Amino acid sequence: MNKEKISANNINVHYGDKQALFDINMKMNEKEVTALIGPSGCGKSTFLRCINRMNDVIDICKISGNITVDGHNIYSKDTKVERLRENIGMVFQKPNPFPKSIFENVAYGPRIHGTALDKTDLEEVVVNSLKRAAIFDEVKDRMHESGTSLSGGQQQRLCIARAISVNPDIILMDEPCSALDPIATAKIEDLMGELSKDFTIVIVTHSMQQAARVSKKTGFFHMGYLIEVGPTEVIFSNPENQKTQDYITGRFG
Amino acid sequence: MSDHIVSAYDDQLNLINTNLIKLGGLVESQLKNAIKSLSDKDTSLADQVVNDDNKIDDLEKEIHELIYKIIAMRQPIAIDLRTVLSAVTIAKDLERMGDHATNIAKRAADLKIYMPDSPIAEIASMASEVQLSITKVLDAYVAKSGELALEVWDKDIVIDKSYVTIYKHLLRTMSKKPETIPGCSQLLAIAKNIERIGDYVQNIAEDIHFIVKGEVLIREASNEDDWETLE
16 A cells, blocks of 8 residues: 555634534545545535645635645645645646646746746646646647637646646646546546556545546545545445445435 | 435336346245145146246346346446346346256156155155245345345255255165166255255345345355265
């Protein structure tokens, strides 16, 4: 088994008076895909957003507990949030390329974080990121066209290229395929398998089949609680908890 | 267990379930009639058993089609997957049990051969043990009771012992009265058919355990070997 990369310890999240997460304890391993499943409003996306402190931007959101990445508490005072988000990339439900050229979409991160040495280095980073996101062959002759001119599935792979261009350790994906057709979905899933050799991936998905296909570990959330977490093959074949079984077999939603 | 959100899914699962029970019921009555035809020397009843076997074959095919459809349409997982996968093997096992009942009836219909009465009575009593196990295993299936399934599983040793006793009895009869050899050979084969039906019942009990517990049943049968005392 791969070594532990992320560890969430007693995470409680409140949005104003409403508690969204209750005492979440969960560990995610390095260079593995971990899936978070559960019905809408169960807290899985809130939990995902705790991992790169995306919830910080919501004023009424209060978080207690801690999350460590490589043993370092990301909620400690000495954590630089920009540096943290450089290390933890994110891909969203709806592909959101910048209204810039394909090249610029991927070059943006290395440029603002200053990770590319010079123009040649930057070009190399862009090409490499596009290749690793399995989209280079489709865009190599149109690098200066707008990112928004691509198809939905291509846009999502462009966003993945953008996320990995700053060489993060972790990629968070919040329902990355829910706006895509089955072929584009299959391409992203295939890509996730490839990317998990180099990155730790945490994915929130509404598709249980997708969680079963792509992940090694699955956590089931319900009403703010982490009900069950374990090897994906166990969760989808013989889960311990009745709620998990009812949810995955389509008995409540 | 609560219902699926998609009620058509439950309808499909229930239909498989009902048909399996129906198949089990057919097998029960086929075995009962086969043994009755033997005890009563009723050849027309034996012929009826042989003819009715196609009902079992047809129903098994129907169940397989339903299973094929539900897998393609619903992609069952967890307990639903175990239920559907086990339905395939249970249907197959019931169909084989039906074949054994037919085989008994075919032998019973052979009235040209003299068959001694006393082993027939023993065979009938062994068959009623198996009948009881079939009924219980079907009950265990309906109730999804792992405990009842285990009880049935353990009962197989009693059936095996009856078989050994009958075997020895027939062997003694044949050695004392060689003229009974043709009839006793038929009875020996009939007893073996019943014993095999008992083994299929045990398979079904294992399937029920798998459905309920999600793991393959590992259980040692008690290891007394009566064969050693055979003369």
